[in-house]
Amino acid sequence: MDKQGTARFTITRNSIADAVVLGISGEIDVSTSRGADAGLRTASEPRPQPALVVVDLTTVGFFSAAGVHLLAGFGRSCENRGLRHHIVATTGTIARKVVLITGLNEEFPTFSSVDEALHAA
Template structure:
């Protein structure tokens, strides 16, 4: 048997955590076209109830495709339209390389850890609704 077909698929899991009013979405597994429903939908709903910030933690993501980048851009635009600070956490090459290859690392400016992202969000309590990226 070919081992490629016997390995378990690394499904995406989503956990939403409230950290003193900042919504943290922790994604783990693969973010690609097969991901299915929007894993950030619950976070966007939570952000509508609290406006302290939105952090997307990708440190447990094992594969990050173009649909993942599109997901982040849409979440960032949605947060900005509500004036909510947005941050991405990523320290794995599986996420950092696609972001760098597309130039989105400049627009999304990922932080290496959740505490770093929380510090940045709290330093900027609101964001302008328009952005250059």
């Protein structure tokens, strides 16, 4: 498992079969979104290219509009590279609420667990 980030957020990267799971923990806001964007892009670019990228928001404690913009841009980047991409946002969490309110779930298939996201692939 690889790990990168700052004191306010971290990104972990786990390879599972032909998928990459990117776990974001902490806060995604204006001050962290640029670093989170760079971390997501770097972590999703292994060679060979994975068949699926899962962005796990289970442990995100704060998710601002900057986070929504970040994920929407990351989704477009995945699409441009031909990468399938899913979001994991547990029911009842702030991340899940933001994903549903903003319609990110229409751009990213959204699941309640990493296992669900991987098995839906």
